[in-house]
Amino acid sequence: MDWDKIVQLLVNGVTLGSVYALVALGFSMVYGILKLLNLAHGDVLMVGAFIGWGILGWLGGAQDPSVAVWLLLVLMVLAAMAGCGVLGVAIERFAYRPLRRAPRIAPLISALGVSFFIQNTVLLLYGANFRSYDTFDLVDVEVGIHRGPLNIWVIRLVVIAAALVMMVALWLLVTRTKLGKAMRATAFDREAAAMMGIDVDRVIVKTFFIGSALAGAAGVLVGLVFGQINHFMGFNYGLKGFTAAVVGGIGSIPGAMFGGLFIGIADAFSVGYIEDFTRGRLGSAFSDLVVFAILVLFMLLRPQGIFGKPEVKKV
Amino acid sequence: MRRGLIAAAIGLIASAMVVTAAVAKTSEPVGLAEADCTSSTLGFMGPLTGPAGFLGQEQLSWLRFGVQKWNTANGTKFKVAPGDTQLKAPVALTVGRKFAADDDIWAIIGVSESQGNVVTGNLFEKNDLAMISGSATRTSLTTPGHPYLTFFRVVPNDSIQGPTVVKYVSRILKAKNVVVIDSQDDYSVPLAQGVTRGLRARGAKVSRESVSADDTDFSSIVANVASNVTVVVFATQVASAANTLSNQLREQGKKAIVFGTDGAYSPAEFKPKSGYVSVFAPDLHFDPAARKIVREYNTYSKKRPFGSFGPATYMAGQVAMTAVTKACADGEATRVEITKAVRGTNIPSILGGNIQFDAKGDVRGGDFIIYKVTNGKYSPVG
Numbered sequence: 124m125d126w127d128k129i130v131q132l133l134v135n136g137v138t139l140g141s142v143y144a145l146v147a148l149g150f151s152m153v154y155g156i157l158k159l160l161n162l163a164h165g166d167v168l169m170v171g172a173f174i175g176w177g178i179l180g181w182l183g184g185a186q187d188p189s190v191a192v193w194l195l196l197v198l199m200v201l202a203a204m205a206g207c208g209v210l211g212v213a214i215e216r217f218a219y220r221p222l223r224r225a226p227r228i229a230p231l232i233s234a235l236g237v238s239f240f241i242q243n244t245v246l247l248l249y250g251a252n253f254r255s256y257d258t259f260d261l262v263d264v265e266v267g268i269h270r271g272p273l274n275i276w277v278i279r280l281v282v283i284a285a286a287l288v289m290m291v292a293l294w295l296l297v298t299r300t301k302l303g304k305a306m307r308a309t310a311f312d313r314e315a316a317a318m319m320g321i322d323v324d325r326v327i328v329k330t331f332f333i334g335s336a337l338a339g340a341a342g343v344l345v346g347l348v349f350g351q352i353n354h355f356m357g358f359n360y361g362l363k364g365f366t367a368a369v370v371g372g373i374g375s376i377p378g379a380m381f382g383g384l385f386i387g388i389a390d391a392f393s394v395g396y397i398e399d400f401t402r403g404r405l406g407s408a409f410s411d412l413v414v415f416a417i418l419v420l421f422m423l424l425r426p427q428g429i430f431g432k433p434e435v436k437k438v
Numbered sequence: 439m440r441r442g443l444i445a446a447a448i449g450l451i452a453s454a455m456v457v458t459a460a461v462a463k464t465s466e467p468v469g470l471a472e473a474d475c476t477s478s479t480l481g482f483m484g485p486l487t488g489p490a491g492f493l494g495q496e497q498l499s500w501l502r503f504g505v506q507k508w509n510t511a512n513g514t515k516f517k518v519a520p521g522d523t524q525l526k527a528p529v530a531l532t533v534g535r536k537f538a539a540d541d542d543i544w545a546i547i548g549v550s551e552s553q554g555n556v557v558t559g560n561l562f563e564k565n566d567l568a569m570i571s572g573s574a575t576r577t578s579l580t581t582p583g584h585p586y587l588t589f590f591r592v593v594p595n596d597s598i599q600g601p602t603v604v605k606y607v608s609r610i611l612k613a614k615n616v617v618v619i620d621s622q623d624d625y626s627v628p629l630a631q632g633v634t635r636g637l638r639a640r641g642a643k644v645s646r647e648s649v650s651a652d653d654t655d656f657s658s659i660v661a662n663v664a665s666n667v668t669v670v671v672f673a674t675q676v677a678s679a680a681n682t683l684s685n686q687l688r689e690q691g692k693k694a695i696v697f698g699t700d701g702a703y704s705p706a707e708f709k710p711k712s713g714y715v716s717v718f719a720p721d722l723h724f725d726p727a728a729r730k731i732v733r734e735y736n737t738y739s740k741k742r743p744f745g746s747f748g749p750a751t752y753m754a755g756q757v758a759m760t761a762v763t764k765a766c767a768d769g770e771a772t773r774v775e776i777t778k779a780v781r782g783t784n785i786p787s788i789l790g791g792n793i794q795f796d797a798k799g800d801v802r803g804g805d806f807i808i809y810k811v812t813n814g815k816y817s818p819v820g
Contacts, residue, residue: 251487394658
């Protein structure tokens with residue numbers, strides 16, 4: 124057993140999983156309240172990554188930042204969260220709200236349209252060139268924890284910690300605040316919530332704002348830890364985030380967190396071990412097979428996911 | 439009524455046949471169509487956007503610089519039509535079809551990447567359109583079993599790059615444990631296979647990995663790199679990917695260094711603390727004889743950074759313009775004549791020596807050069 128490799132894959136998996144979890148949370152929150160798969164959610168992450176990149180460039184770039192590194196990182200994340208939050212609200216207002224009483228396929232198609240619209244808008248504005256955060260110039264990769272088999276770059280720690288803080292904050296918001304109570308009530312029964320005096324539209328708008336803000340933060344974290352961003356990156360992260368949401372139980376916040384980490388770790392370990400397990404027949408490039416096989420298995424065997432509850436219909 | 443309809447249908451068919459016959463009589467195969475010698479367009483095909491967009495932009499900039507210089511010196515009106523392949527074969531095919539159908543395009547400068555040549559080689563051959571690449575190195579583009587009769591390249595191919603890398607890694611770096619990574623495309627897979635075979639033949643233990651050209655995270659691949667591995671040969675067309683790989687190796691405390699192939703040559707994008715890169719043409723920054731042209735280009739481009747890709751494409755443009763001028767000696771030319779003139783090229787090169795092609799379209803002579811990179815600074819070592 125190669126423990127060095129296992130520890131390292133675990134670190135990689137938790138980093139990836141933290142990002143997937145943030146994306147999955149957005150999917151889950153929107154689905155929980157509207158029963159809508161927001162297929163444009165991955166593209167919101169991509170917009171967040173570009174906002175972060177813009178702020179980084181505006182503040183002098185990675186090689187010569189005009190503010191302290193920690194402040195730069197905070198500003199990048201906050202700007203991306205604010206920008207993506209507003210984008211999420213706009214998407215809800217113009218693409219989903221008019222279709223709220225339409226058959227369920229209509230908002231799904233609208234979501235696909237929004238996804239292409241966002242992707243192509245960014246392509247038009249920034250071109251198809253990959254953009255680099257140059258994080259390796261911002262913080263040297265040797266800064267961090269390097270003890271025995273454990274090697275964690277400080278940026279990875281920042282990513283994991285930031286994701287954790289946001290997940291805990293969201294958990295507190297949903298379970299301990301009035302808005303959270305309203306969100307839970309709306310998710311449970313929208314009409315009954317409205318009859319109890321809850322402004323459902325406002326709750327939905329706030330849900331979109333929070334979910335999209337988390338995706339924006341995830342975009343910056345992806346840019347920071349992997350360095351490269353592009354206009355189609357949202358597709359992959361959206362798909363993996365969706366898988367995480369399904370595995371954890373779509374609509375469930377702890378489920379999204381667990382699903383994200385589970386898929387991230389599965390992703391990292393499949394890259395690390397797929398060749399050994401298939402005796403060299405499949406290389407690391409086929410690791411996505413494992414991740415999406417997990418999705419298919421869950422859809423077949425436990426469609427409600429690990430934390431989800433089976434839907435009971437009154438007949 | 440029915441008779442009227444039948445008569446109308448017969449009339450329509452007859453008219454269509456007359457029109458078709460007239461068109462057939464006036465149109466000639468594209469290659470035989472005469473081109474206007476006073477206005478000539480070179481179609482550039484390379485990745486202007488996407489992960490290798492910066493390389494394509496460098497090539498296009500050098501090509502335009504060369505065309506402007508040529509026009510000023512010779513009073514000609516050469517133009518460049520840019521075609522963005524995005525480093526994707528299907529996109530290259532679409533651009534290729536557009537250029538092949540355009541009578542104003544007299545020669546293709548490119549395709550920059552091997553996979554683009556694989557999908558457009560037959561198309562351009564059928565249309566008698568010469569394609570002169572400044573960077574496609576896949577060996578089989580010119581081997582007898584896979585010939586594209588109108589394909590030429592001004593740089594040496596991977597049958598030279600592979601052994602050059604193998605020799606350096608085994609003899610100079612004395613690496614006994616090596617990882618070789620490809621990027622799942624027509625360029626990197628055969629090159630990685632060749633390097634793997636060569637290193638194994640010299641007794642090295644080689645592990646193979648494969649990544650996608652769009653990948654930006656290699657941390658789990660790096661976890662597979664054993665601690666006794668000293669060199670990771672990365673056959674890639676994306677220099678920033680080589681940079682990320684290099685940093686992630688350091689992040690995980692691995693002592694292995696990245697040895698990038700020609701696609702990784704970019705002082706702006708691939709800047710490891712320690713590494714190597716092989717490339718098909720010398721970097722003119724290190725050549726005292728090239729000071730004049732470097733100065734001219736810096737003035738033209740307002741000091742835009744460049745590596746080896748731009749100057750090689752500049753030479754591809756020179757080959758095309760020389761051939762067009764030769765074919766136009768009698769005031770008119772065809773694509774067939776231009777291709778024939780390209781085949782007979784013999785012009786001095788800013789990369790050193792003369793450019794001449796062999797029967798397969800490969801440049802005669804030419805070597806790959808190895809650069810050592812230390813803290814992002816490049817220096818030629820072999």
